[in-house]
Amino acid sequence: MNDGVNGVALAVFIFFFLAVTVMGFLAARWRKAENEHSLDEWGLGGRSFGTWVTWFLLGGDLYTAYTFVAVPAAIYAAGAAGFFAVPYTILVYPLIFTFLPRLWSVSHKHGYVTTSDFVRGRFGSKGLSLAVAVTGILATMPYIALQLVGIQAVLDVMGVGGGENTNWFIKDLPLLIAFGVLAAYTYSSGLRAPALIAFVKDTLIYLVIAVAIIYIPIKLGGFDEIFADAGEKFTTTGVGGLIPAEAGQWTYATLALGSALALFMYPHSITATLSSKSRDVIRRNTTILPLYSLMLGLLALLGFMAIAAGVKVENGQLAIPQLFENMFPDWFAGVAFAAIGIGALVPAAIMSIAAANLFTRNIYKDFIKPDATPAQETKVSKLVSLLVKVGALVFVLTMDKTVAINFQLLGGIWILQTFPALVGGLFTRWFHRWALLAGWAVGMIYGTVAAYGVASPTQKHFGGSSKEIPGIGEIGYIGLTAFVLNLLVTVVLTFVLKAAKAPEGVDETSPEDYTADAGDPGVQKDLTPVH
Numbered sequence: 001m002n003d004g005v006n007g008v009a010l011a012v013f014i015f016f017f018l019a020v021t022v023m024g025f026l027a028a029r030w031r032k033a034e035n036e037h038s039l040d041e042w043g044l045g046g047r048s049f050g051t052w053v054t055w056f057l058l059g060g061d062l063y064t065a066y067t068f069v070a071v072p073a074a075i076y077a078a079g080a081a082g083f084f085a086v087p088y089t090i091l092v093y094p095l096i097f098t099f100l101p102r103l104w105s106v107s108h109k110h111g112y113v114t115t116s117d118f119v120r121g122r123f124g125s126k127g128l129s130l131a132v133a134v135t136g137i138l139a140t141m142p143y144i145a146l147q148l149v150g151i152q153a154v155l156d157v158m159g160v161g162g163g164e165n166t167n168w169f170i171k172d173l174p175l176l177i178a179f180g181v182l183a184a185y186t187y188s189s190g191l192r193a194p195a196l197i198a199f200v201k202d203t204l205i206y207l208v209i210a211v212a213i214i215y216i217p218i219k220l221g222g223f224d225e226i227f228a229d230a231g232e233k234f235t236t237t238g239v240g241g242l243i244p245a246e247a248g249q250w251t252y253a254t255l256a257l258g259s260a261l262a263l264f265m266y267p268h269s270i271t272a273t274l275s276s277k278s279r280d281v282i283r284r285n286t287t288i289l290p291l292y293s294l295m296l297g298l299l300a301l302l303g304f305m306a307i308a309a310g311v312k313v314e315n316g317q318l319a320i321p322q323l324f325e326n327m328f329p330d331w332f333a334g335v336a337f338a339a340i341g342i343g344a345l346v347p348a349a350i351m352s353i354a355a356a357n358l359f360t361r362n363i364y365k366d367f368i369k370p371d372a373t374p375a376q377e378t379k380v381s382k383l384v385s386l387l388v389k390v391g392a393l394v395f396v397l398t399m400d401k402t403v404a405i406n407f408q409l410l411g412g413i414w415i416l417q418t419f420p421a422l423v424g425g426l427f428t429r430w431f432h433r434w435a436l437l438a439g440w441a442v443g444m445i446y447g448t449v450a451a452y453g454v455a456s457p458t459q460k461h462f463g464g465s466s467k468e469i470p471g472i473g474e475i476g477y478i479g480l481t482a483f484v485l486n487l488l489v490t491v492v493l494t495f496v497l498k499a500a501k502a503p504e505g506v507d508e509t510s511p512e513d514y515t516a517d518a519g520d521p522g523v524q525k526d527l528t529p530v531h
Helices: 009-031 039-047 051-062 064-080 080-110 115-123 127-158 174-187 192-222 223-236 246-263 269-273 279-288 292-302 302-309 316-327 330-368 374-398 405-427 433-452 478-499 513-516
Strands: 466-468 473-479
Touching: 009 039, 009 174, 009 192, 009 330, 039 374, 039 473, 051 174, 051 192, 051 223, 051 269, 051 279, 051 330, 064 080, 064 127, 064 292, 064 302, 064 316, 064 330, 080 115, 080 246, 080 269, 080 292, 115 330, 127 223, 127 316, 127 330, 127 374, 127 405, 127 433, 174 269, 174 330, 174 374, 174 405, 192 223, 192 302, 192 316, 192 330, 223 302, 246 405, 246 466, 246 473, 246 478, 279 292, 292 302, 292 316, 302 316, 316 330, 330 374, 374 405, 374 466, 405 433, 405 478, 466 478, 473 478
Parallel strands: none
Antiparallel strands: 466 473
16 A cells, blocks of 8 residues: 555545535535425435436445445455345345335325334334334444445545554544535435435446456456456465355355345435335336446456455455555546545435434434424434434444444344334235334344354454354354344234234225325325324
């Protein structure tokens, strides 16, 4: 790694960073609504986005600094085991095609802004709704933290932020700067800011990938050389491999499946979905979003390229930024760094908005101030979006950043426990609300305790997301094990509670709500939530 500052790359990075910051503030004027003081406008962009805006927004939302930094870093360190992210994105799109249109329809019909709104309306349970909201906020903070780690990684490689011996304030100054910029334009423009910036972010990322996948292999002697060098490294060190070791195949499979089930449980995924203007926009997006899976597969190969290029870093998260620094001309390295930085800002903004919406609608309005006006809701949501980012900073400053992928996987363990209530509720009301709450509690407790007990070479607790599966003996993803326990408890208790004739909440939805589309009777562009 260079000891000095790469001035050219830094100048290019700052240019793009400032450009998207200006766009973030100007986004408040884009498609400006008559009444901007409502959660529909600030938190969902007026529910007005069409196919292309939604596609870029979802792409900016789902393909993050985790994609650009943590996935290739996992492959750089452990080989093909890090490729689990590619099959899980392939699995997820057929899955969401079945339930996202239903969620859009019922949410548009009843003015739901969050998944907790739907759960409360479907099962008539504020307790279950609160559990889903708290889980969503908790799971989102480490995911935002991962985005800030991505920004810090590129700044470290460019020589900004100081080394290991620098005092903590200077060392973490890039994170504080990123926090300030992100907080300011998110507060000002709401969801319109990341929606507009996503166009720039995706254009830069596709450009960098197209150049990297052609230019770097040519410089390294072709993919034969790249795979040979990677294979030699894994053979020599005895860590990882070009294919997952037999002992790690259960881990690989359960990580892929569990991550696929969890991805669209995250509040930010749902926020981007509900911002679209029609049910058909969602259906079209589930068919074209797999283009990003192709991009992810190519990005993952950068981990092998870093090995072949002789990149040596103690922190694996710096491997890909360092690869760009070593292989590209300084000016294009700056473009690549900007792609990573902006690729962190866009999802972090959406995530903080989504978490803030959950707090405002399902904690503040449900339990603190039931008579809150739309303007008060919006004000609280803006303030909470700032606090969520502070929580993310705490994750970054207190946890081991060398294994940043664990940030996302830890959030996945938690958010997966909301699957039975959300997806189950979209298709059936058979589950009892108390059984869903009990199942959620069991999954959360088991998942958190199990993850706490996992150590890594650099930390005693929360050092990974895989552990032995009870009753099977294989190592698997903790989140999926917790989900299975959650589901078992939910099903068994539902039988028991129904037999005991325990009271069930009132379902405010009706079957036709789940297939409603824009323009249908009762489906309005702007709808005050029904409670």
